[in-house]
Amino acid sequence: xxxxxxxxxxxxxxxxxxxxxxAGLAVAAGLAGCGVGNIDRGSKAETEKPIKKRVDGxxxxxxxxxxxxxELVKKFEKRHGVTVRESYFDxxxxxxxxxxxxxxxxxxxxxxxxxxxxxxxxxxxxxDRDQIKTIDTVYSxxxxxxxxxxxEHSTPYGMYATGLGYRxxxxxxxxxxxxxxxxxxxxxxxxxLDDYQEAIGMANLVNGFPLNEVDTDKLDESGDYLVDxxxxxxxxxxxxxxxxxxxxxxxxxxxxxxxxNIRYQVDNPDDFKFQKCREGLPIxxxxxxxxxxxxHPGTALLFIEFMLEPEHxxxxxxxxxxxxxxxxxxxxxxxxxxKGDPEIGITVDDLENGQQFxxxxxxxxxxxxxxxxxxxxx
Amino acid sequence: xxxxxxxPTAPAxxxxxxxxxxxxxxxxxxxxxxRFLKFFMGVFFLFLFVxxxxxxxxxxxxxxxxQDFQGFSTRWYQTFFETESLRDSLVASLQIALVTMVIxxxxxxxxxxxxxxxxxxxxxxxxxxMLLPLVTPEIVAGASALLLFTQVKLDLSLxxxxxxxITFSISYVTVVVRARLVALSREVEEASMDLxxxxxxxxxxxxxxxxxxxxxxxxxxxxxxxxxDFVLSFFTTGESPQPxxxxxxxxxxxxxxxxxxxxxxxxxVISVVSIGLALLLPRLFGKxxxxxxxxxxxxxx
Amino acid sequence: MNENRxxxxxxxxxxxxxxxxxVAPLVFILxxxxxxxxxxxxAIYSTRLDNYERLVDPAYVxxxxxxxxxxxxxxxxxxxxxxxxxxxxxxFGGRWKNVxxxxxxxxxxxxxLIRTYAWIALLGDDGMVNGVLDTSVRFLNTPYAVIGxxxxxxxxxxxxxxxxxxxxxxxxxxxxxxxxYGGPWQTFRHVTLPHTMQGVLAGSLLVFLPAVGDFVAASxxxxxEEVMVGNLIQQQFQASDNWPFGAALTVATMAFLLxxxxxxxxxxxxxxxxATA
Numbered sequence: 001x002x003x004x005x006x007x008x009x010x011x012x013x014x015x016x017x018x019x020x021x022x023a024g025l026a027v028a029a030g031l032a033g034c035g036v037g038n039i040d041r042g043s044k045a046e047t048e049k050p051i052k053k054r055v056d057g058x059x060x061x062x063x064x065x066x067x068x069x070x071e072l073v074k075k076f077e078k079r080h081g082v083t084v085r086e087s088y089f090d091x092x093x094x095x096x097x098x099x100x101x102x103x104x105x106x107x108x109x110x111x112x113x114x115x116x117x118x119x120x121x122x123x124x125x126x127x128d129r130d131q132i133k134t135i136d137t138v139y140s141x142x143x144x145x146x147x148x149x150x151x152e153h154s155t156p157y158g159m160y161a162t163g164l165g166y167r168x169x170x171x172x173x174x175x176x177x178x179x180x181x182x183x184x185x186x187x188x189x190x191x192x193l194d195d196y197q198e199a200i201g202m203a204n205l206v207n208g209f210p211l212n213e214v215d216t217d218k219l220d221e222s223g224d225y226l227v228d229x230x231x232x233x234x235x236x237x238x239x240x241x242x243x244x245x246x247x248x249x250x251x252x253x254x255x256x257x258x259x260x261n262i263r264y265q266v267d268n269p270d271d272f273k274f275q276k277c278r279e280g281l282p283i284x285x286x287x288x289x290x291x292x293x294x295x296h297p298g299t300a301l302l303f304i305e306f307m308l309e310p311e312h313x314x315x316x317x318x319x320x321x322x323x324x325x326x327x328x329x330x331x332x333x334x335x336x337x338x339k340g341d342p343e344i345g346i347t348v349d350d351l352e353n354g355q356q357f358x359x360x361x362x363x364x365x366x367x368x369x370x371x372x373x374x375x376x377x378x
Numbered sequence: 379x380x381x382x383x384x385x386p387t388a389p390a391x392x393x394x395x396x397x398x399x400x401x402x403x404x405x406x407x408x409x410x411x412x413r414f415l416k417f418f419m420g421v422f423f424l425f426l427f428v429x430x431x432x433x434x435x436x437x438x439x440x441x442x443x444x445q446d447f448q449g450f451s452t453r454w455y456q457t458f459f460e461t462e463s464l465r466d467s468l469v470a471s472l473q474i475a476l477v478t479m480v481i482x483x484x485x486x487x488x489x490x491x492x493x494x495x496x497x498x499x500x501x502x503x504x505x506x507x508m509l510l511p512l513v514t515p516e517i518v519a520g521a522s523a524l525l526l527f528t529q530v531k532l533d534l535s536l537x538x539x540x541x542x543x544i545t546f547s548i549s550y551v552t553v554v555v556r557a558r559l560v561a562l563s564r565e566v567e568e569a570s571m572d573l574x575x576x577x578x579x580x581x582x583x584x585x586x587x588x589x590x591x592x593x594x595x596x597x598x599x600x601x602x603x604x605x606x607d608f609v610l611s612f613f614t615t616g617e618s619p620q621p622x623x624x625x626x627x628x629x630x631x632x633x634x635x636x637x638x639x640x641x642x643x644x645x646x647v648i649s650v651v652s653i654g655l656a657l658l659l660p661r662l663f664g665k666x667x668x669x670x671x672x673x674x675x676x677x678x679x
Numbered sequence: 680m681n682e683n684r685x686x687x688x689x690x691x692x693x694x695x696x697x698x699x700x701x702v703a704p705l706v707f708i709l710x711x712x713x714x715x716x717x718x719x720x721x722a723i724y725s726t727r728l729d730n731y732e733r734l735v736d737p738a739y740v741x742x743x744x745x746x747x748x749x750x751x752x753x754x755x756x757x758x759x760x761x762x763x764x765x766x767x768x769x770x771f772g773g774r775w776k777n778v779x780x781x782x783x784x785x786x787x788x789x790x791x792l793i794r795t796y797a798w799i800a801l802l803g804d805d806g807m808v809n810g811v812l813d814t815s816v817r818f819l820n821t822p823y824a825v826i827g828x829x830x831x832x833x834x835x836x837x838x839x840x841x842x843x844x845x846x847x848x849x850x851x852x853x854x855x856x857x858x859x860y861g862g863p864w865q866t867f868r869h870v871t872l873p874h875t876m877q878g879v880l881a882g883s884l885l886v887f888l889p890a891v892g893d894f895v896a897a898s899x900x901x902x903x904e905e906v907m908v909g910n911l912i913q914q915q916f917q918a919s920d921n922w923p924f925g926a927a928l929t930v931a932t933m934a935f936l937l938x939x940x941x942x943x944x945x946x947x948x949x950x951x952x953x954a955t956a
Contacts, residue, residue, distance in 0.1 A: 065625075085617060086463055195918065433794070
């Protein structure tokens with residue numbers, strides 16, 4: 001009796017599994033070729049339509065958290081009598097996922113290579129540089145950057161450089177190289193950044209390859225370098241600030257602005273230093289962008305102009321701890337923050353000679369993904 | 379070992395909790411070492427509450443430090459309440475948790491009743507279906523929900539968060555309620571129907587009250603899960619306001635600041651209040667059904 | 680109305696909800712697992728098996744085993760801590776039952792992240808515990824920290840079902856059991872434990888299943904070796920933006936976990952059948 005019951009039960013279960021699998025395959029076949037999501041792609045005409053700089057509603061703002069001075073937000077709200085509706089993402093893919101879901105943001109902050117990607121998909125509106133009063137303070141490097149010719153669809157926001165943060169009072173023997181991450185004198189308190197782009201990029205640089213190397217043999221070498229590094233690491237984490245502030249990390253793979261933020265929170269800021277490594281300097285920047293489906297592009301444009309005013313940019317720099325590429329008050333503000341350690345800053349030289357993350361091809365990205373996954377499970 | 383055989387049947391018994399004359403019994407000491415258990419409980423609560431105490435204590439710190447307490451101050455609470463976006467997030471979280479709790483508890487309890495009492499051709503499939511959310515890693519739950527809403531072109535908002543929360547809370551309710559329902563004696567229900575009550579009346583006046591502690595426990599669980607959830611919320615949240623845990627996740631990466639501890643403490647206070655309320659409700663329920671309680675032989679349940 | 684039809688009606692709302700809002704998304708995930716990403720990083724549906732081919736790699740086995748191992752360890756510890764706590768409250772709680780249970784559940788109302796960061800502050804190399812004991816034990820970035828984090832995060836899920844089961848148990852059964860079996864351990868084994876088995880199973884499952892898929896504990900408290908299935912999946916859906924591969928990983932993980940679920944289902948079905956017999 002029991003046997004009969006269990007076999008009928010099993011059979012029913014198997015049938016259900018088959019049904020579901022079948023449904024999955026059917027849907028897959030039916031949707032083949034369709035993309036996930038209904039991101040609002042504009043036509044070329046729509047992206048080029050000029051924006052009238054005026055208040056046309058509240059500002060729907062989408063950025064990393066803790067990446068803008070809340071006082072400035074309040075000031076902007078008061079000046080133009082609008083509300084700023086803030087929401088946050090913690091990575092570029094997360095930002096894209098929400099955009100794909102059709103949410104209508106007015107201003108978003110993609111990184112350089114994502115600007116290039118979004119431009120090619122006609123996702124960004126044209127930003128008329130003439131409408132921004134202080135646009136000429138922007139570093140000349142950004143007037144015609146590689147990811148946005150003519151800088152017509154983006155305005156640069158924060159800049160960042162990747163290096164090694166370390167405790168000068170605890171660690172000796174730093175040689176100015178990326179290999180210091182495996183420094184034996186680190187008291188076994190080294191952390192790698194849990195970011196596949198940064199980690200593989202670093203491994204590429206150490207091996208003398210370009211940052212964006214995609215050749216599979218060379219990538220294997222980089223993968224091997226990371227696997228060899230693993231036993232020397234205490235952790236792989238993006239919690240860079242907590243790690244260093246709590247003393248769990250004495251060497252941490254991180255961004256220059258993190259060091260500034262760390263110094264704000266400790267009693268001995270001068271012991272926390274930033275090393276730019278000689279094998280190569282990953283450089284990047286985030287950008288103001290206005291999506292093509294923004295409902296209040298006018299307010300967005302006003303917002304960009306507001307943030308580029310020298311005293312506002314300077315105030316922002318001091319709050320976020322990252323440099324912004326505008327001449328004058330903004331640059332001075334950051335220099336003031338890192339007075340004792342100018343290497344935390346990003347000079348024009350760095351911009352020219354540093355390497356930036358580019359968009360990889362489909363195969364390239366897959367190769368990077370495989371190297372990273374293999375590294376993590378090894 | 380079959381459970382039926384080893385279950386000793388107590389003889390014709392007076393209401394439990396009372397001896398043969400109806401005077402209240404002391405709780406039985408099945409273990410002759412309540413002292414060990416008491417000590418264990420003490421250590422347990424210590425471990426449980428030390429981090430909480432830390433959070434609460436440092437939310438009142440007059441300085442930014444999380445290591446040295448330098449004086450009492452409520453400035454971080456001021457910051458919390460003066461920040462409009464944080465206030466909006468708090469309200470959003472409460473709304474989501476309340477709605478989720480009510481709907482998930484109803485759907486889950488109904489499902490538990492149906493799964494235990496009905497014998498249909500789809501019962502076993504439904505069993506699997508109901509438990510699937512528990513097998514689903516949260517990150518998948520979130521991503522699949524986002525995928526669905528994207529495909530169906532449903533705009534993300536508080537509603538989408540609530541929909542996702544309910545979907546993944548139903549299973550918890552069903553599991554908890556079913557654990558209690560399964561061993562509920564059918565005699566009383568059958569007696570009730572012999573006395574002329576309809577099935578629906580029986581369910582409402584006999585079964586449901588007996589299930590109430592489990593339903594309540596499940597409801598509280600769902601509220602806590604929803605209020606604290608961030609993975610699901612993170613994927614399904616619209617542009618504003620974002621629920622509190624999503625905000626905390628976004629900000630905590632830059633270092634725990636006392637404001638975050640203030641938020642945590644405040645969320646704790648809200649939970650205390652809601653548990654307090656939940657404990658009072660059964661008293662009201664109980665007063666009406668005291669006759670039933672005697673019938674079931676349970677007092678103070 | 681006969682009982683079956685009455686009770687069956689109760690199934691409808693929940694079943695419909697689950698079909699629309701749970702099964703449908705999973706079917707999409709399954710469909711997506713046969714897809715790929717294009718040059719712009721957009722996920723495209725297709726009928727390729729590439730993602731599954733990638734999965735058939737022995738390198739992934741340790742990750743799965745580790746996830747299961749950590750989750751099992753968490754279950755065992757939760758059981759060892761949770762059962763006595765539930766027992767004490769249910770049997771000895773008396774008037775204070777509700778208050779005690781509330782106290783147990785209370786910490787879980789503090790945000791999971793905040794609680795974890797509090798533990799990080801306590802257990803750090805220069806944290807309070809090491810300060811008070813005047814040692815420098817490395818608690819964090821170890822597998823023990825990860826398991827501890829899982830236990831602390833899911834303990835309530837173990838305690839509540841066991842408490843519910845113990846609570847509805849007639850206490851005089853224990854008395855009768857003592858008469859029958861003599862010692863307290865015998866009573867426990869032959870009376871209390873069988874009656875609460877459903878609760879124990881429910882609690883174990885409620886801890887085990889989410890623990891296997893957890894990624895927060897491992898990423899905040901673990902070292903480089905402590906990679907769980909959840910971390911891999913999170914990687915694909917968030918950082919790498921490779922939803923099709925993440926979908927394949929998901930399908931594989933869930934298929935694996937379903938095996939454990941079948942065990943619970945069988946015993947639940949059997950118990951339900953016996954209870955209504």
